[in-house]
Amino acid sequence: MSDQGIDRRAFVGDLVAACLAAGGPVLLGMVRVAAAQGVGAGAYDPSAHDYGIGIDIAKCIGCARCVAACKAENDVPMEPHYFNTWIERYVLRTDGTVDVDSPNGGLDGFGPIESEGDVLRTFFVPKLCNHCANPPCVQVCPVGATFQSPDGVVLVDDSYCIGCRYCIQACPYGARYLHPEKHVAAKCTFCYHRLVKGLVPACVEVCPTGARVFGEVEKRATPLARFMRFNDIQVLKPNLNTKPKAYYANLDGEVR
Amino acid sequence: MQGYIYPNEFELQWSLLIVLYPYITGLVAGAFILASLERVFNVREVQPTYRLALLTALAFLIVAPLPLMAHLGHPERSFEMFLTPNKRSAMAMFGFVYAWYLMVVLLIEIWFDYRRDIVLWARQSTGVKRWFYYALTLGATDLSPKALAFDDSAGRWITIIGIPSAFLLHGYVGFIFGSIKANPWWSSVLMPVVFLFSAIVSGIALVLVLYMLTTMFRWRKIDMACLDKLAQFLFYALVVDASLESLDFIHRLYEAEESIDILSQLVETRLFLSLIVLQLVIGTLIPLIALALTSPGLRKGGFVRLPPELRQLVYLGAAVFIQIGIFSIRWNVVIGGQLFSKSLRGLTVYKVELLGIEGLAMTIGFLILPFIILWVLVKLLPPWLDSVPQDEATTA
Numbered sequence: 029m030s031d032q033g034i035d036r037r038a039f040v041g042d043l044v045a046a047c048l049a050a051g052g053p054v055l056l057g058m059v060r061v062a063a064a065q066g067v068g069a070g071a072y073d074p075s076a077h078d079y080g081i082g083i084d085i086a087k088c089i090g091c092a093r094c095v096a097a098c099k100a101e102n103d104v105p106m107e108p109h110y111f112n113t114w115i116e117r118y119v120l121r122t123d124g125t126v127d128v129d130s131p132n133g134g135l136d137g138f139g140p141i142e143s144e145g146d147v148l149r150t151f152f153v154p155k156l157c158n159h160c161a162n163p164p165c166v167q168v169c170p171v172g173a174t175f176q177s178p179d180g181v182v183l184v185d186d187s188y189c190i191g192c193r194y195c196i197q198a199c200p201y202g203a204r205y206l207h208p209e210k211h212v213a214a215k216c217t218f219c220y221h222r223l224v225k226g227l228v229p230a231c232v233e234v235c236p237t238g239a240r241v242f243g244e245v246e247k248r249a250t251p252l253a254r255f256m257r258f259n260d261i262q263v264l265k266p267n268l269n270t271k272p273k274a275y276y277a278n279l280d281g282e283v284r
Numbered sequence: 285m286q287g288y289i290y291p292n293e294f295e296l297q298w299s300l301l302i303v304l305y306p307y308i309t310g311l312v313a314g315a316f317i318l319a320s321l322e323r324v325f326n327v328r329e330v331q332p333t334y335r336l337a338l339l340t341a342l343a344f345l346i347v348a349p350l351p352l353m354a355h356l357g358h359p360e361r362s363f364e365m366f367l368t369p370n371k372r373s374a375m376a377m378f379g380f381v382y383a384w385y386l387m388v389v390l391l392i393e394i395w396f397d398y399r400r401d402i403v404l405w406a407r408q409s410t411g412v413k414r415w416f417y418y419a420l421t422l423g424a425t426d427l428s429p430k431a432l433a434f435d436d437s438a439g440r441w442i443t444i445i446g447i448p449s450a451f452l453l454h455g456y457v458g459f460i461f462g463s464i465k466a467n468p469w470w471s472s473v474l475m476p477v478v479f480l481f482s483a484i485v486s487g488i489a490l491v492l493v494l495y496m497l498t499t500m501f502r503w504r505k506i507d508m509a510c511l512d513k514l515a516q517f518l519f520y521a522l523v524v525d526a527s528l529e530s531l532d533f534i535h536r537l538y539e540a541e542e543s544i545d546i547l548s549q550l551v552e553t554r555l556f557l558s559l560i561v562l563q564l565v566i567g568t569l570i571p572l573i574a575l576a577l578t579s580p581g582l583r584k585g586g587f588v589r590l591p592p593e594l595r596q597l598v599y600l601g602a603a604v605f606i607q608i609g610i611f612s613i614r615w616n617v618v619i620g621g622q623l624f625s626k627s628l629r630g631l632t633v634y635k636v637e638l639l640g641i642e643g644l645a646m647t648i649g650f651l652i653l654p655f656i657i658l659w660v661l662v663k664l665l666p667p668w669l670d671s672v673p674q675d676e677a678t679t680a
């Protein structure tokens with residue numbers, strides 16, 4: 029499902045045109061490539077989109093391929109404590125206590141659970157920037173270096189950020205960090221460089237169980253809209269009125 | 285580390301340098317408000333500290349943005365805050381509030397207050413000094429009674445503008461923290477008010493210490509009426525400050541929101557020394573009791589009538605303790621607010637570096653620098669009552 033983000037009408041138009049002109053599988057493949065690169069679809073129009081991400085907790089197996097793909101794709105420092113996305117493991121015990129861990133963001137795998145006897149339930153929770161519709165990080169940035177793109181993606185302008193770190197303080201989700209080499213705030217971009225080419229974020233692409241569903245929030249016939257229609261959806265820290273656009277299915281109340 | 289913290293929270297974002305920023309701007313605002321007591325509210329007793337307080341405010345205000353600049357990832361881009369400020373950002377307003385306070389309030393007030401003396405110093409000096417003072421007059425050398433009366437009324441008006449400006453300067457610093465809803469330790473509507481009153485407390489305490497030390501080193505006699513008045517105001521400000529802090533504390537405990545468990549752990553473990561011992565006991569309770577007993581705050585002459593020499597020592601001790609307490613308040617806000625995870629599931633630690641741009645050595649440097657600037661300012665513009673030049677211009 030790597031073509032979710034493409035303007036479908038343009039894509040189909042190109043497809044039909046190509047088939048009419050020449051037909052044959054070779055040309056069809058060429059059009060597909062062209063469309064995926066945004067060439068056939070025309071220039072990327074951010075105002076035509078409103079992106080969000082759906083995450084199904086029940087499907088996440090904690091393999092952290094998403095974390096690895098994200099680090100490789102996005103110039104995220106490989107050392108620990110810098111993550112655009114990470115996996116948390118929750119262990120709920122019969123006595124009501126909760127253990128949470130995320131060793132190296134889940135990248136190195138999770139160790140065995142201590143004293144398994146009293147475990148009630150366990151599950152993994154992928155975390156990333158929520159690309160809030162009402163983002164506190166954008167509100168506090170003194171120079172407007174972090175901003176909301178028209179397609180609803182919260183981005184940071186590397187060449188403009190002064191590195192004051194106010195946005196990192198303002199993010200309730202711990203989704204931002206100061207890039208140790210660039211000395212600017214860094215975070216998940218929904219792989220914006222891929223979006224403009226009609227591709228989905230790397231984490232979505234590699235997820236082996238389809239726990240991550242990327243797409244348009246508003247449009248009806250998209251995988252994300254379908255995901256939101258057929259699941260009970262919750263967001264993180266709704267009381268803060270940040271209006272997150274990371275939509276969780278099967279989210280436990282213990283997750284913060 | 286204890287419990288769970290988000291992976292990106294391992295690195296503490298705001299270090300010791302950012303502790304300095306509210307501490308220093310607090311001293312600026314407090315010193316200025318003390319100065320305004322004499323000017324606007326006609327508290328004659330504190331007149332010996334009027335000019336000293338103004339120069340102190342200026343010296344600290346010059347240093348205030350330096351720790352911020354040193355902390356930025358890209359200090360060379362900081363001017364963007366003036367060129368393209370994000371109007372929704374509290375921090376973006378810093379540059380404007382600072383510039384307003386420095387240029388419009390403090391420098392102009394000092395200039396009007398000193399203009400007569402600067403003109404006289406220019407006339408009485410020779411060589412480079414003469415030209416320096418002439419430059420400072422900005423060409424306004426008229427010492428007619430009418431001109432001096434204008435100086436006086438202009439100075440008064442600027443102080444009247446200056447009081448809300450000083451409130452703005454420091455209340456706004458509190459707002460920077462208080463408006464962060466993501467952080468339950470910071471997010472409080474009381475934050476700007478608490479910051480403001482702790483600023484007044486710290487400013488009065490600082491000027492009290494400076495007045496005592498400078499008077500001693502100049503081998504002059506300390507004006508006890510002035511010192512008693514300072515101690516009295518210090519006591520009142522401390523009462524208000526402690527009440528507000530208590531209100532904030534009780535309110536949090538009573539509401540017992542989701543964050544109460546982790547914040548209780550924070551106070552009981554990581555902040556025990558800096559909050560319970562330094563801020564509460566050393567910085568608040570001991571000075572409060574000492575000033576209540578000895579200063580004329582509650583009873584004329586104090587409950588315990590001490591000889592002036594001993595009273596001076598009590599005041600000095602209380603003021604120094606208060607400084608330790610106020611610095612701890614800033615530490616507890618800035619560092620304390622980053623020692624717990626926003627997942628509300630764990631605590632982290634902050635290790636102060638010794639060297640390096642955000643280290644202890646740098647911090648101490650930034651704390652000494654205002655005193656060096658103040659020393660220079662005092663040499664150029666002596667603030668003492670006995671150094672006001674005699675007006676021989678009218679006879680010459």
